[in-house]
Amino acid sequence: MGAVLAQHTAWVNAARAITALRARRMLTPTRVGGLGIGSLGRVIRPAGTPRVKARRLRALTRWILERVDGRLDRMRTAPLGPLRADLLEIPGLGPETADAILLYAAGRPVFVADAYARRILARHRLIDPRAGYEEARHWLEAHLPSDPDLFNEFHALLVAVGKSHCRSRPRCEGCALRFDLRGRRPAP
Ligand code: SF4
Missing domain, CATH: 1.10.340.30 (Hypothetical protein; domain 2)
Known part of the structure; x- marks a missing residue:
């Protein structure tokens, strides 16, 4: 509900x-x-x-x-x-x-590839910025162990990063995922 x-x-x-x-x-x-x-x-x-x-x-x-x-x-x-x-x-x-x-x-291994997840993946050049929901979901499910508890936690962490740092204008300074940019700017 x-x-x-x-x-x-x-x-x-x-x-x-x-x-x-x-x-x-x-x-x-x-x-x-x-x-x-x-x-x-x-x-x-x-x-x-x-x-x-x-x-x-x-x-x-x-x-x-x-x-x-x-x-x-x-x-x-x-x-x-x-x-x-x-x-x-x-x-x-x-x-x-x-x-x-x-x-x-239901505890099934399905990733909720919401807007926060898609934005972060795209800015880290892991998916195309124009990728839709299903493409992002397939990418996440293909690159993570098929574990509902892990998906649950991972999704919550992406939402937390999206709210605190990866907003419409990214605040990379102090973001826990900044290391993954390897000195590059986030993809537009
Ligand atoms: S490092 Fe920057 S682009 Fe990456 S998730 Fe954090 S705010 Fe977003």
Whole structure:
């Protein structure tokens, strides 16, 4: 649910919506899947665009109820390719959201190649600056051990570097990854 609530907003806003759902004991697929869009939207309003996210949350939770009988543990063992393809069929779920669900909720070895990751890889000349989400994801998965815990930590570290240093204008001075530039300037 956090993956949907965090779309186009800061995590702190998604976390407020999750807290509101939890306080009302609604943080289950059955409860969310059974709510009306208006009711659900009012609870998750802190995450922004409440009606859009309410529709997406309801579609996701109904998918969980139908596809894996409401059991997230089944997402840990289902064949990964078809599972990811099925998730991407849910309206409003793009690859970044689907992969966040697969990695963080299901513990599958899928890298969340978000904008922070792509920017850092491109500035270090590891991928083309025009590379899209899938190209970056494939590059990361091909160059790292296929380990969900490592992907989880690595992604969090890239986000931290992206927020602290690798912003739209890079602040390489003091950045932990500066050594990797080997004296060169970041790629534009
Ligand atoms: S060294 Fe510079 S380009 Fe590399 S991640 Fe840090 S801020 Fe970005």
